[in-house]
Amino acid sequence: MKLIKNNKVVKLSFVALLITVAAAMFYTPTASAHGEKSQAAFMRMRTIHWFDLNWSKEVVPVNDTMTISGKFFVFSGWPETVDKPEVSFLNIGIPGPVFIRAGSWIGGQAVPRSVSLELGETYDFKVLLKARRPGDWHVHTMLNVQGGGPIIGPGKWVTITGSMSDFVNNITTLTGETINLETYNLENTYFWHAFWYAIGLAWLFYWARKPMFIPRSIAVEAGKADSLITATDKKVAMGFMVGAVVLVAVSYANTEEQFPVTTPLQAGLLRGIKSIQMPAPTVSVKVEDATYRVPGRAMQMTVTITNNGDSSIRLGEFQTAGVRFMDSAVAQDDTGYPDDLLAEDGLTVSDNSPLAPGQTRTVNITASDAAWEVYRLADLIYDPDSRFAGLLFFWDESGNRQMTTIDAPLIPTFI
Amino acid sequence: MSASQSAVRSRAEAVKVSRMFDWFILWAIFFVVLGGYHIHYMLTGGDWDFWSDWKDRRLWVTVAPIVAMTFPAAVQACLWWRYRLPFGAVVCVLGLLLGEWINRYLNFWGWTYFPVNFVFPSIFMPSAIVLDVVLMMTGSMTATAVLGGMAWGLLFYPSNWAVIGPLHVPVEYNGMMMTLADLQGYHYVRTGTPEYIRMVEKGTLRTFGKDVAPVSAFFSAFVSILIYFLWHFFGRWFSSTDFVKSA
Incomplete structure (x- = not known):
């Protein structure tokens, strides 16, 4: 403290620091994200x-x-x-x-x-x-x-x-009325709240206009508490109470008259939601092993693919957590998918030549992109259940797409 | 002036100081109660008070009066038994409502743009007036708990119907029927409040047909009586001066 008092440079620096901290309060950027990267x-x-x-x-x-x-x-x-x-x-x-x-x-x-x-x-x-x-x-x-x-x-x-x-x-x-839900019932809400607030204030000020704490406390301590409530007070109080009850009854009746048709709030669980009947995949995929190479921000997996269909197929996309790793030689996005979630050439397959019907092939797949880090998917290795999962999309010669899922343990490598 | 001398030199001056003291204390009570009661009610009543699509005839009617009975009972105990001032419940509700309106207007509307007709607070003033008057007329904690507590619970729903009734008008929307309040909850997106969190119309109270609100209100009133006793004693204990005497 002495140093701040005696040293001019220190003093000015301290003031500048305070101003900076105070000025930081005026910087309030809009919170735009939704914590999607923080979710496990x-x-x-x-x-x-x-x-x-x-x-x-x-x-x-x-x-x-x-x-x-x-x-x-x-x-x-x-x-x-x-x-x-x-x-x-x-x-x-x-x-x-x-x-x-x-x-x-x-x-x-x-x-x-x-x-x-x-x-x-x-x-x-x-x-x-x-x-x-x-x-x-x-x-x-x-x-x-x-x-x-x-x-x-x-x-x-x-x-x-x-x-x-x-x-x-x-x-x-x-009931046939067209209303603007943005402003509907607003004046009515303000009115009733202001109305009852005014009545509450009137009751408070009826008592506050007279001496309150010290004289009344002395009187109570002196055993004269009964003298503090007068006959007029009782009449006024009864007026407030009866008036309040009557006003509630009148406002209720008026509302019923004005809105004769009302229903309770609606709630409940909807069951039986129809799903899509996806065509049964003709490709089967077995994950042999999967590793995440921390320095390279890349996930590598060895998978065995079997084509049980009647048309040769190629792997075009691996999607997990909304991030799409694509092989642009097979498939490209034309939907305007968010750039930060799209790795257009993020998918590398050791042998992505067409897999003929009836054939089985074991390949190494690498999904690499900064999105692993940006979207904190690499944090998977710190999760309580270190498995990864995702969708694999294959395309046949006619351009038809089919989807399969993979789900396997993931081993991190740190070197 | 020595410590043994009085700070005032005439009766007129004493009255003036006493009145000034009155206003200071009333001001302090109002804002202390505003802060404490508001936090308490937001933590216990919370969403039932925040959103119009939570203000149902079953759980809101039950929960809101019970959790709101607390501070009025305690403040009444202090103001009545020590000063014979019968505005404990009203001053609590005035504080609560001011705090709530500041919160709803500045936070809910000013920051996040939820329309005020969706986030208005509940009305407790008629219940509070009756509670104060019953205490004043009877001078009895037991009578106030039973009669006032009963009125506190029973008056709540009809007191609010003038505001929430218009929002219970039905509407057909995308092939389903819902109330305007339901529609507000659906339209004005609450990312952190999914529909299943909404606790409305749950329970097994189905044998009374559509007349559920009075039954819920009676139950609420009954529990409010018990809560009144409990918090009245809290109030008495907090306003005790025993610790000053012992010092």
């Missing part, structure tokens, strides 16, 4: 596999709509440490209601409520969003699982243009 890697690799995703727009004016559609595979090797998706909710990962969720469907069924999903099944989904608040927003697919938490899928940046003050959310009720 095995959760993202072994629960929900999102694929064929499409964000219909990248720029949306306020009041305009966009959709996110695609499919998700509920992984058969669901980890033991996460509750199964028997109660799940198709959500959307956005920073607050920057869009409103105008609709969501799984297998063609509207899903405003929770649903029950089956392991090993693939579902198609669609979420309709209506733009509300201008800005650049990271829009994620997301499935919440009871007992498992939010399982966040890939996200893409979408820009909303315009002004939020122009946003309207018109709804026609079953």
